Amino acid sequence: NAGVTQTPKFQVLKTGQSMTLQCAQDMNHEYMSWYRQDPGMGLRLIHYSVGAGITDQGEVPNGYNVSRSTTEDFPLRLLSAAPSQTSVYFCASGEERDEKLFFGSGTQLSVL
Amino acid sequence: AQSVTQLGSHVSVSEGALVLLRCNYSSSVPPYLFWYVQYPNQGLQLLLKYTSAATLVKGINGFEAEFKKSETSFHLTKPSAHMSDAAEYFCAVSDDFGNEKLTFGTGTRLTIIP
Numbered sequence: 001n002a003g004v005t006q007t008p009k010f011q012v013l014k015t016g017q018s019m020t021l022q023c024a025q026d027m028n029h030e031y032m033s034w035y036r037q038d039p040g041m042g043l044r045l046i047h048y049s050v051g052a053g054i055t056d057q058g059e060v061p062n063g064y065n066v067s068r069s070t071t072e073d074f075p076l077r078l079l080s081a082a083p084s085q086t087s088v089y090f091c092a093s094g095e096e097r098d099e100k101l102f103f104g105s106g107t108q109l110s111v112l
Numbered sequence: 113a114q115s116v117t118q119l120g121s122h123v124s125v126s127e128g129a130l131v132l133l134r135c136n137y138s139s140s141v142p143p144y145l146f147w148y149v150q151y152p153n154q155g156l157q158l159l160l161k162y163t164s165a166a167t168l169v170k171g172i173n174g175f176e177a178e179f180k181k182s183e184t185s186f187h188l189t190k191p192s193a194h195m196s197d198a199a200e201y202f203c204a205v206s207d208d209f210g211n212e213k214l215t216f217g218t219g220t221r222l223t224i225i226p
C-alpha cells in the first residue's frame with residue numbers, strides 16, 4: 001500500500017515553461033487536494049477535488065490547473081511557470097466525510 | 113472564513129522538558145481543529161483532532177491538546193520532550209464536520225536541545 005505518491009521529487013524550470021506535477025493515491029479516496037508550502041506562510045490550498053470529474057479552487061489557484069479523470073490521479077499543471085511559483089507542493093487525499101488527510105512526500109519546485 | 117494563528121515560529125526545549133506549542137482559532141461557530149506534524153523531508157501526518165467529543169484530545173507519540181472555548185485556544189503539549197519530536201508542527205481548522213478542506217497555520221518548528 002503506497003499511500004500518496006508524488007512525482008517528481010525535485011524540479012527546476014525556467015520562467016515560462018510548463019509542467020505537470022503528478023499525484024496518485026491507492027486508498028480509493030474521493031477527496032484529493034494540492035497545497036503549496038512557503039516559509040512563514042504554512043500550507044495554502046491551491047485546488048481540490050471531491051471525486052472524479054469534480055474540481056474546485058482553493059485559496060491560491062491562479063497559475064495552476066487541475067483535472068480529475070480517475071479516482072486515483074490528480075495532476076497539477078503549471079501552464080507558464082513564474083518565479084513566484086517556487087515552492088514545495090504537497091498532494092493530499094482523504095476519505096469522504098473524514099478530516100484526516102494523507103500527504104505525499106512533496107515536490108520541491110524552483111522556477112528561475 | 114476560519115483561521116488559526118500559531119504563536120512562535122520557532123520553539124526550543126531541552127530533552128525531557130515540557131513541550132507547549134500554541135494555537136488560537138478564529139471562529140464564530142464550533143470549529144474542528146487538528147494538529148499535524150511534518151518531519152524533515154516528509155509530508156504531514158495527523159497527530160490528533162478535536163471534533164467536540166471531548167475537550168482533552170490525546171494523540172500519537174504522547175502528545176495531547178486541550179480545546180478551551182473561553183480562550184479560543186487549542187494548544188499542543190507533551191510532558192517530556194524526546195529528540196525524535198524535532199519537527200514542524202501545524203495547527204489546522206475545518207469549518208464543518210467531515211470537511212477535508214483544511215486551513216493551516218503558519219507552523220512552529222520545534223527544536224530539542226540535548
